[in-house]
Every structure is written in structure tokens, then in C-alpha cells.
Amino acid sequence: MPTKTDAIDVLIVGAGLSGIDAAYRLTERNPDLKYTIVEQRDQLGGTWDLFRYPGVRSDSDIFTLSFPWYPWKGTRTVAEGHEIREYLEDTAQHFGIDKHIDFGVKVLAADFDTSTDLWTVETEVGGKKRTYTSRFLYVCAGYYRYDRGYEPDFPGIDKFGGQVVHPQFWPEDLDYTGKKVVVIGSGATAVTLIPSMADDVEKITMLQRSPTYMLALPWSDPMTKIVQKVLPGTAAHRVISTRNALATFSFYQYCRLFPKLSRRTLRAMAKAQLPKGYPVDVDFKPKYEPWDQRLCVIPAGDLYTAIRKGKAEVVTDQIDSFDETGILLKSGKHLDADIIVTATGLELVAMGGAEVSIDGAEQKPGDKYAYRGYMLNDVPNLAWAVGYTNASWTLRVDLTAQAVAKLIALMREKGYTHAYPTAEGEVLEDAPLLELDSGYVQRAQGNIPKAARTQPWVVRHNLVLDAYDARRYDLTEAMVFGTADQGNGKGKKKEAKASA
Structure with missing residues (x-):
């Protein structure tokens, strides 16, 4: 059984825009944090490395798509794909993030052990299995499949x-x-x-x-x-x-x-x-x-x-x-x-397509509610980065990264080894996570997490209100914090509400 001394603090899945932003924000607030980024491709960039078709470019302005903590040096409002890829490579090198990336690693499954409060993440590297153990799992793999797009059944x-x-x-x-x-x-x-x-x-x-x-x-x-x-x-x-x-x-x-x-x-x-x-x-x-x-x-x-x-x-x-x-x-x-x-669209998938479980029991993303858009109800020590549908992707994932960094800082300060949001038995009224009627969104219903009509389960696509709330909301609202005693291997656990 993995022990706490074997574990890294945070395993980030995906070395694209979201993963690089997450690495920066986590260590900005927690300088001594030990993290690793796993990327299934052979180089960083995510979407901007995958898509190489003619003319590929940002579909939102590059000044909001780029990081607020590392200014875009160009003058054009819209950037081409290779420019974005080069910017991400430069950013990762400038801040030393590239030294924390393991390339060619495909995440297959992740299981949370409640007796140790550790994630065991099963991956595949060059056809061989590799296991990572981490205290916190941060999925920055976007919301669509990399291995295939959506292709209708065209007759003939x-x-x-x-x-x-x-x-x-x-x-x-x-x-x-x-x-x-x-x-x-x-x-x-x-x-x-x-x-x-x-x-x-x-x-x-x-x-x-x-x-x-x-x-x-x-x-x-x-x-x-x-x-x-x-x-x-x-x-x-x-x-x-x-x-x-x-x-x-x-x-x-x-x-x-x-x-x-x-x-x-x-x-x-x-x-x-x-x-x-x-x-x-x-x-x-x-x-x-x-x-x-x-x-x-x-x-x-x-x-x-x-x-x-x-x-x-x-x-x-x-x-x-x-x-x-x-x-x-x-x-x-x-x-x-x-x-x-x-050009028939994407196939959406949550958690990069990996199977997520707790003590061996599968946790289907489609059955879960998104807490403030980045955690899942009753799933400990897990965050998921998803951007806006009506604005630049980065505007939300950067808010998410800062929130996760604050949560981890609080856990470390108080000595908690797990944290998860819960509705405490409340019956929530379902709402869509992505407020679009697009075909690729409708096809994904049931496979991606849901939102609800009441806070903190509302997922707004409103950057102004989200930016306002990010500085003011109670980090502990609807959250359960606790510790696991690994000493006797039987998982003595203490849980409590906490104050920020």
C-alpha cells in the first residue's frame, strides 16, 4: 500500500493551457508544493499541439486566452495556433514548469483510498503500466476526447x-x-x-x-x-x-x-x-x-x-x-x-476519459454535481478545470486554479488530509454544466457532471459575477474536511467543518 511519504502533493493531468496555469497558481500560493504534470502527448500545448489543420487559431481574443500572470507580447487580437503553442512552451520554460512534466503518459484510472487519503493513479507509458500516488488530483485535460472526434454515420x-x-x-x-x-x-x-x-x-x-x-x-x-x-x-x-x-x-x-x-x-x-x-x-x-x-x-x-x-x-x-x-x-x-x-465536432468526455473510483467503487461523472464548477460532490481531493463557453477558456480555469490553490493551502495549514463538497442529502434541481444547445453538448448529456439551481452548485457562465465571488465566497461552504490516520492501516478518520 502506498504511504504518505511516497506521494506527491498534486498530480496534474494535462500539460495544456489549463495544466500550465494550474502549476503556476498552485506554487504561487504554496511555494514548497511538490507536483507532477502527466501529459499523454509527447509535447506540451494540449489543444494547440493537437490541432494542426490550416489556419488553426484562437476562437477568442488572445489577450484573455493568455495567462494574466505572463503577458502576451504580440499586438494582434487573434493568434494563430503555432503562436499559442510557442507561447505555452515559453511560459513553461520561463517558470520551470517544463521540468515537472512527464510526457507520453496516458491516465487510465484513479482510485482514492479513504484509509490513507491518497490517490493511486494507473497510467500507461509506452505500453507499460506506471503508477503515481498523490494527495490531490487535478484534472486539466479539457472536456473532449483527444483520440477521436465526432463522426456521424454517413451513408455510403x-x-x-x-x-x-x-x-x-x-x-x-x-x-x-x-x-x-x-x-x-x-x-x-x-x-x-x-x-x-x-x-x-x-x-x-x-x-x-x-x-x-x-x-x-x-x-x-x-x-x-x-x-x-x-x-x-x-x-x-x-x-x-x-x-x-x-x-x-x-x-x-x-x-x-x-x-x-x-x-x-x-x-x-x-x-x-x-x-x-x-x-x-x-x-x-x-x-x-x-x-x-x-x-x-x-x-x-x-x-x-x-x-x-x-x-x-x-x-x-x-x-x-x-x-x-x-x-x-x-x-x-x-x-x-x-x-x-x-468538421463535424468534438466528442465530450469528463476527467480525460479516465475511470475515477473511491475505495474501488466507480464514481461516474454524469451522476455528480459540480461544486463551483471545479469539484464533484462527495469526491475527495479532486478538481477539474473547465472553461467558459461564452468567453475565453482561461478566464475561468485561472479562477479555478486560484481556488484550488487556496483550498490546498487551507488543508495544509489545518493539517487536513482530505476535503470534499457535499449536498448533505439535499435534493438538487439539475441544470446543465454547459449552457449551449450545440450538438456536441447535447450528445454528452449523462457523461459529464451536472450543475444545479442553487449555490454552491450553480455553474454560471458569467465572468463578472464569478470574478466578484472568487474574492468573497466562503471556501468552506458545503465542504467537509478531515484526516486519515495511516498508522494502523485501518483508516481511523476524523471529519469536521472548518473555517477559512
């Missing part, structure tokens, strides 16, 4: 004589020059691919079942450059990121409070940038309200530009079947293709 796709590509696994040697390409989907990936490939292909078509709201934002803005000239790096970054975060939040609130007016606004923006007489209400007028699903950011309106120049087209229709030369649509139209890109 095996008959297609060309190449089928999923953006999550883009071939490095894919040659699409002079080819006819069809991209299936209308989300962030599709609207990135279309303008990025348009100049090199013979023809590129975005085939969508239904339209998505698009929001054109500039690659850069004059105010950012002025602030960077006037203020030193950290102060400039703080001003710019705060302004951008509030602007995004304000537009989101506008869309939710005034859906009819915001629909007209987004339609007018699209119409102004598309060719005269373009059927806007066919291809760019969704049936749902703005922000029922994510808005797609298109830098400088590049998708509209590609359409306006005749480099790309959008077809709104449904697939009937595939044949050797392309796709037959329900309308009877046929789309010829040499390459078909299935």
Missing part, C-alpha cells in the same frame, strides 16, 4: 473514391492544391478551414445542415497598440485583457437580453460583407437565438471575403449519400469532391 461514405480527413487528425502531407474540397460542418473549425484553403484549391464548399452565427472581428485594433506603447507590459496586458473580456461579456449579454435585436444586428453585419443579392437568410440566418450555440469568430470577416471573391461557397442542405465522386444532397444536387473534411 465507404464508396467515396477520394480522401476523407477529420481536422483533429490532419495529415501533415495532405496536398489539396488544385483539388475540389468539401468541408462538412459550420462551426469554428469549418469557418477557419474555408478561407485558409480557398486560395490553393480549385473549389471549396462549406456544406452545412443549418447556419451558424458569425461575428467578424479585426485581427488587431489601434487601441491595443496605443495601450502597449503607453503602458509597461504587465499593466498594458491587464488593461487590454480587461477591456476585451468586458466587451465580449457585454456583447453576450446584449445577445441574451435582446435576441431579436441581436439577430438583426448579426444579419446586417453578414449582409454588409457578402456579395450584393446573396441569400443571407438561407446560409447565414440560424433558427436558434444568438448564443444558444457558440458564435463563430471570423477574423477580418475572412470567410465573407472568400465568398465575395468567388473562392468559396456555402451550401445549406442535407446529405443523402456519398458516392465515388462526392456527395449527393437531399435536394438532388451533387457536390463533386476530391477531398472531404468532416
Whole structure:
């Protein structure tokens, strides 16, 4: 049986944006903390290392996506994928975080032993099993599967004589020059691919079942450059990121409070940038309200530009079947293709897909409630980093990292060896963890944790209220703290409420 002297203080799963932020925040508050990051890929970066398709970039502004404690040095509002990856590598090296990363480690399962208050984490490295023991487990693996994306059951796709590509696994040697390409989907990936490939292909078509709201934002803005000239790096970054975060939040609130007016606004923006007489209400007028699903950011309106120049087209229709030369649509139209890109979305999964258990009893994430969005009810010493759906991912995961750092500091100060949130038998009214009607979210219902309608189980996608509460809420609310006596191996346990 592992002992407390064998254990590291915190095992962080994932060396992407969330994991790097977690490592910094944990040691900022707990300088002597011993931690290890395990990353299943061979280099850090997470999403920004995985996705290598043409044009991959941030889908929120880079000043709020980057870390508040390590200023972004660029001037553009939207950053390309390789720039983000390089920034993460630089950050990890600058703060020595890279020295704590074990690469090529896939987490399979994690079991919490209540007699010792330790996690035993089973992993696989190069086909061999490796075990980690830690006092606290912090899952920063995002909320989607890395090993596969969502692919609908397309009738007859095996008959297609060309190449089928999923953006999550883009071939490095894919040659699409002079080819006819069809991209299936209308989300962030599709609207990135279309303008990025348009100049090199013979023809590129975005085939969508239904339209998505698009929001054109500039690659850069004059105010950012002025602030960077006037203020030193950290102060400039703080001003710019705060302004951008509030602007995004304000537009989101506008869309939710005034859906009819915001629909007209987004339609007018699209119409102004598309060719005269373009059927806007066919291809760019969704049936749902703005922000029922994510808005797609298109830098400088590049998708509209590609359409306006005749480099790309959008077809709104449904697939009937595939044949050797392309796709037959329900309308009877046929789309010829040499390459078909299935930008059909992600497959969501909690805890990086690892099985979580307590004393051998499986704890299914879909049965759990999310405490303040980052812990699970009645699961000790476990945190999960999940970002916002309506703002930059980092804005929430950084709040989470600071909260976890405070919790661990309190546990160490008081001598507690475990802590977990509990509803104490209260019947909670279910609410969605992610406030979106998107297909990938709906498909994941039952597999990811739930929120509730009452605090502290409410998961708000409201960065202003969350930032306000983060400085004021009682860290011990609905929390149980305790110790396990490992001396006789029988797990004598003491539990109590605590005050911060």
C-alpha cells in the first residue's frame, strides 16, 4: 500500500493551457508544493499541439486566452495556433514548469483510498503500466476526447473514391492544391478551414445542415497598440485583457437580453460583407437565438471575403449519400469532391476519459454535481478545470486554479488530509454544466457532471459575477474536511467543518 511519504502533493493531468496555469497558481500560493504534470502527448500545448489543420487559431481574443500572470507580447487580437503553442512552451520554460512534466503518459484510472487519503493513479507509458500516488488530483485535460472526434454515420461514405480527413487528425502531407474540397460542418473549425484553403484549391464548399452565427472581428485594433506603447507590459496586458473580456461579456449579454435585436444586428453585419443579392437568410440566418450555440469568430470577416471573391461557397442542405465522386444532397444536387473534411465536432468526455473510483467503487461523472464548477460532490481531493463557453477558456480555469490553490493551502495549514463538497442529502434541481444547445453538448448529456439551481452548485457562465465571488465566497461552504490516520492501516478518520 502506498504511504504518505511516497506521494506527491498534486498530480496534474494535462500539460495544456489549463495544466500550465494550474502549476503556476498552485506554487504561487504554496511555494514548497511538490507536483507532477502527466501529459499523454509527447509535447506540451494540449489543444494547440493537437490541432494542426490550416489556419488553426484562437476562437477568442488572445489577450484573455493568455495567462494574466505572463503577458502576451504580440499586438494582434487573434493568434494563430503555432503562436499559442510557442507561447505555452515559453511560459513553461520561463517558470520551470517544463521540468515537472512527464510526457507520453496516458491516465487510465484513479482510485482514492479513504484509509490513507491518497490517490493511486494507473497510467500507461509506452505500453507499460506506471503508477503515481498523490494527495490531490487535478484534472486539466479539457472536456473532449483527444483520440477521436465526432463522426456521424454517413451513408455510403465507404464508396467515396477520394480522401476523407477529420481536422483533429490532419495529415501533415495532405496536398489539396488544385483539388475540389468539401468541408462538412459550420462551426469554428469549418469557418477557419474555408478561407485558409480557398486560395490553393480549385473549389471549396462549406456544406452545412443549418447556419451558424458569425461575428467578424479585426485581427488587431489601434487601441491595443496605443495601450502597449503607453503602458509597461504587465499593466498594458491587464488593461487590454480587461477591456476585451468586458466587451465580449457585454456583447453576450446584449445577445441574451435582446435576441431579436441581436439577430438583426448579426444579419446586417453578414449582409454588409457578402456579395450584393446573396441569400443571407438561407446560409447565414440560424433558427436558434444568438448564443444558444457558440458564435463563430471570423477574423477580418475572412470567410465573407472568400465568398465575395468567388473562392468559396456555402451550401445549406442535407446529405443523402456519398458516392465515388462526392456527395449527393437531399435536394438532388451533387457536390463533386476530391477531398472531404468532416468538421463535424468534438466528442465530450469528463476527467480525460479516465475511470475515477473511491475505495474501488466507480464514481461516474454524469451522476455528480459540480461544486463551483471545479469539484464533484462527495469526491475527495479532486478538481477539474473547465472553461467558459461564452468567453475565453482561461478566464475561468485561472479562477479555478486560484481556488484550488487556496483550498490546498487551507488543508495544509489545518493539517487536513482530505476535503470534499457535499449536498448533505439535499435534493438538487439539475441544470446543465454547459449552457449551449450545440450538438456536441447535447450528445454528452449523462457523461459529464451536472450543475444545479442553487449555490454552491450553480455553474454560471458569467465572468463578472464569478470574478466578484472568487474574492468573497466562503471556501468552506458545503465542504467537509478531515484526516486519515495511516498508522494502523485501518483508516481511523476524523471529519469536521472548518473555517477559512
